[in-house]
Amino acid sequence: MLLKSVEHIFWLGRYLERLDDTARLINATSHLLIDSHQDTQFGWPILLEVLGQDSKAILGTAAAAVDGEQGKLSVADTEKAVMAYLINAADSPVSILYTSSALKYNARTIRPLIPRDMWEELNALDLFLQQNCSMAVSRQQRYQLMSEVSRRCQMVVGVLDGTMLRSEAFDLFNIGRHVERADMTTRIMDVMVLQQLQPTQIKRPKFRWTSILNALGGVESYQHYVAHQAADVDAIDYLLTYADFPRSIAYCLNRVGASARGLPHSVSILQQVYQLQSLLQHQALAELSTEQLHSLIDHIQAGIISLHQAILAPCQAPLAAQTQQKSA
Amino acid sequence: MTAPIHTSSFSGYPFTEGCYDELVAATGQPRLPAAAIARFIDKHGRAELLARQQLLNQTISAMGVCFTLYSEGQNIDRGWPLDVMPRTIPLSEWRKTSAGLTQRLQALNLFIDDLYHEQKVLKDGILPADLVLDSRNFLAPCRGVSPPFGVWAHICGTDLVRDETGRFLVLEDNLRVPSGVSYMLENRTVMKRVFPELFADSTIVPVDDYPHQLWKMLASLSPRPGDVPCIVLLTPGIYNSAYFEHSFLAQQMGIELAENTDLTVEDDGVYLRTLHGRQKVDVIYRRVDDIFLDPTVFRSDSVLGVPGLFKAWAKGQVAIANAPGSGVADDKVIYAYVPKIIEYYLGEKPLIDNVPTFLCSDEKDRGYVLANLDQLVVKPANESGGYGILIGPRSTQVERDEMAAAIIANPRNFIAQPTLALSTAPTLCDGELEPRHLDLRPFILQGQDLYCSTGGLSRVALRKGSLVVNSSQGGGSKDTWIINDEV
Known part of the structure; x- marks a missing residue:
């Protein structure tokens, strides 16, 4: 495989997962917010925060654009502005449409590595998004639309699983998907869990609130988990350490580790994976103070960034890597 | 040579005068290799042909068959234009x-x-x-x-x-x-999805x-x-x-x-x-x-x-x-x-002739070309993609004067050919089958051995009367069916 392709196939996996995760996040959070759920202490802007965006700046711009009432958006207008930013705003680097273009760009660049069936699915996905996501939609349509986005992302993965050669490209695609997923799970925890807990020296309270698990498609399996654990556990244990749940950090790390084994730079990738795994294993999560929990999440986020860099390291310094190979 | 079964599929077909039609004989009957597609139209009617063209367009989008145009900003891919009507050629020919x-x-x-x-x-x-x-x-x-x-x-x-x-x-x-060879291959893949029954029934060479x-x-x-x-x-x-x-x-x-x-x-x-x-x-x-x-x-x-x-x-x-x-x-x-x-x-005679060509570098030819610019097609020697061509009968006096000056300045750079009565084939245009001019680009390989593709890419000028088939200039394409007439 071309060295250059490493980056593109990895990003293909990341963007595909991001598309799926963004659609899930929109739907789960919408349900939560329109329910006026008793646990809810959030407004729509939290979605922007999860995706690492500056909600004040974005909504400030949106407010300025609304006629009349300068500087203040109604709840309905806030919802509209946030959804536009997440789905179709031209200037948004996290929108569904932006992610889809990035997906298409990467797929195009490595077209020869992609089986025809998967290429057609990716194409259909992009066409669907261009046709359906470019205009604002009602809540009810939005729900259908986001479910369809998720479903189509799963179809791409399914087709790929059934047709793609078990090659380094396949491994890198899967690594990309699981790095992105771990990243998204961490973001959701960071914003939606930690913002509820001021950093203190006292032992953290049990986290009984399970609604955010909706965003991760994990409510039912969480009930199963709680029912079968001897120790006293909560949603934080579940999202971080329960390796049977495919959206937990532990699961994603296992998958990255397994997929990295065949790569020539597996050693440096696995090193990052082990470091992250030991972060999770060496702490009894229930015993942490809220401050320690904050710091743990910070460390995991930093670890995921290092992992990402280790995966792309050969592409970052192509000339150096070539010289090294030559002398070897 | 026309099909033995009398069909009405091409009745009222508006031939382009003086041009050979690939599918329809002068009698209005389909030529032999076009018999299967003619029977299809007879049996299912024009409406079905239109429905298949729609299916075909959807298939092309789904397959992502496209070509890229310059200077269109972000939206750089265009769907590949393929006409639902195939172009047929007998295998013996x-x-x-x-x-x-x-x-x-x-x-x-x-x-x-x-x-x-x-x-x-x-x-x-x-x-x-x-x-x-x-x-x-x-x-x-x-x-x-x-x-x-x-x-x-x-x-x-x-x-x-x-x-x-x-x-x-x-x-x-x-x-x-x-x-263009990828389009030859993709045209076939699309057509097989759109006309499975025709591929099952007739003898189209892969x-x-x-x-x-x-x-x-x-x-x-x-x-x-x-x-x-x-x-x-x-x-x-x-x-x-x-x-x-x-x-x-x-x-x-x-x-x-x-x-x-x-x-x-x-x-x-x-x-x-x-x-x-x-x-x-x-x-x-x-x-x-x-x-x-x-x-x-x-x-x-x-x-x-x-x-x-x-x-x-x-x-x-x-x-x-x-x-x-x-x-x-x-x-x-x-x-x-x-x-x-x-x-x-x-030491052999050419099996396929050239189009008669006048060289502007030759004094006698040049004189003829300059005197007959309104009759001729003038081409620069080293351009491709249909750029820089003067089609005499459709040119203005200003264009001809500019071309004459260019030829005199650099005669080596130009050739001229008679305006050809390019052949036509029935093409679906606004719901009707109309004759459109087309050419054919086969692909020939030579390494240790020689090979010639089965047929090639048929390019069709979609605008009425136009002779320009390049996809960058409003050309479309057709699937080229080499029909086995030797069985």
């Missing part, structure tokens, strides 16, 4: 045509090899030496280089047209980086062995025969108008799709940058023009080239298809001499 095409490529390769070695053809006065030596496609650094089998132009896309009698003529030879034949030809050029060759397709990148084709062919052949930055040259060997370090490259199927190939030899400002590539090729360390310099025979002035070239090298 195609056999003769493909023999003529391989004959032509063999002669052209002997010619190119001679030009870069002894230049016997010039010494024997078959064509004027200055025509060749002054051509900007004659690349002096290539002199003395001996590529495998003496073959320079490994892939040739020859444009064929039919005259008013239905006879195939060669319009031009594309020996540099001919494109086209899908082309990628394997191309791979085999490229492999035969490897400087390390006997070992598995490392073959790469060199593309200018994802913004090139033919990128779809580059990625498609690389995938179909299972070879790497490389840009210049993926290649390095060391000690005259060419290497690919892979995840596992350097890998020696044996054969490069390049889709980059000659002058951009190597900035140390040709254009020094080329950002698409690989420094040192030319020397590696000249030393036989790597094969390049088509070889640098093969464009010397892809020149509309040289074209006029190809029938003589065939006789000179092969």
Whole structure:
């Protein structure tokens, strides 16, 4: 495989997962917010925060654009502005449409590595998004639309699983998907869990609130988990350490580790994976103070960034890597 | 020769006067190879044909068959235009045509090899030496280089047209980086999805062995025969108008799709940058023009080239298809001499004739051309894609005056041909079947062996009366069905 392709196939996996995760996040959070759920202490802007965006700046711009009432958006207008930013705003680097273009760009660049069936699915996905996501939609349509986005992302993965050669490209695609997923799970925890807990020296309270698990498609399996654990556990244990749940950090790390084994730079990738795994294993999560929990999440986020860099390291310094190979 | 069963499918078909129609005989009856499609229309009606065209368009979007237009900002891909009506040719006729095409490529390769070695053809006065030596496609650094089998132009896309009698003529030879074969292959894939019953019922010869034949030809050029060759397709990148084709062919052949930055040259060997370090490259199927190939030899400002590539090729360390310099025979002035070239090298009469051609470099011809600009098609010698052409009968006086001035200033750069009554084929236009002009680009391969594609890419001018078939200028395409009439 071309060295250059490493980056593109990895990003293909990341963007595909991001598309799926963004659609899930929109739907789960919408349900939560329109329910006026008793646990809810959030407004729509939290979605922007999860995706690492500056909600004040974005909504400030949106407010300025609304006629009349300068500087203040109604709840309905806030919802509209946030959804536009997440789905179709031209200037948004996290929108569904932006992610889809990035997906298409990467797929195009490595077209020869992609089986025809998967290429057609990716194409259909992009066409669907261009046709359906470019205009604002009602809540009810939005729900259908986001479910369809998720479903189509799963179809791409399914087709790929059934047709793609078990090659380094396949491994890198899967690594990309699981790095992105771990990243998204961490973001959701960071914003939606930690913002509820001021950093203190006292032992953290049990986290009984399970609604955010909706965003991760994990409510039912969480009930199963709680029912079968001897120790006293909560949603934080579940999202971080329960390796049977495919959206937990532990699961994603296992998958990255397994997929990295065949790569020539597996050693440096696995090193990052082990470091992250030991972060999770060496702490009894229930015993942490809220401050320690904050710091743990910070460390995991930093670890995921290092992992990402280790995966792309050969592409970052192509000339150096070539010289090294030559002398070897 | 028309179909034995009387059909009404083409009744009222508005023939273009003086043109041969590919599918419909002058009687209004379908020609024999078109019998199956005619029966389909009879049985299911026009409405079904329209429905199939819609299905076809959807299939093309779903498959992502596209071509790229320059200067359209972000939205760079266009859906590939394919007409639902196929173009049919009997196999018996195609056999003769493909023999003529391989004959032509063999002669052209002997010619190119001679030009870069002894230049016997010039010494024997078959064509004027200055025509060749002054051509900007004659690349002096290539002199003395001996590529495998003496073959320079490994892939040739020859444009064929039919005259008013239905006879195939060669319009031009594309020996540099001919494109379009991926659309020939994808057109067939689309049509099989859209007309499964026709493929089940009639005897349409398959086209899908082309990628394997191309791979085999490229492999035969490897400087390390006997070992598995490392073959790469060199593309200018994802913004090139033919990128779809580059990625498609690389995938179909299972070879790497490389840009210049993926290649390095060391000690005259060419290497690919892979995840596992350097890998020696044996054969490069390049889709980059000659002058951009190597900035140390040709254009020094080329950002698409690989420094040192030319020397590696000249030393036989790597094969390049088509070889640098093969464009010397892809020149509309040289074209006029190809029938003589065939006789000179092969001692055979050409199996397919040229379109009659006037050379503006010849004083007598030039006088005729200048006096008859309103009757002729004038072409620059070295342009492709249909650019810079004057179609006399459709030109304005101002355009003709400009062309006359250009010819007088640089006669070597122009040729002229009579305005051809290009053949037509029924094409679905606004719900009706109307005649539209078309040509045919078969693809011919030469390495150790010779091969000609089954049919080729039929390009059709979608605007009424238009003769311009290029997709960049409003042209469409048709699937070309070679129908086995020998069973």
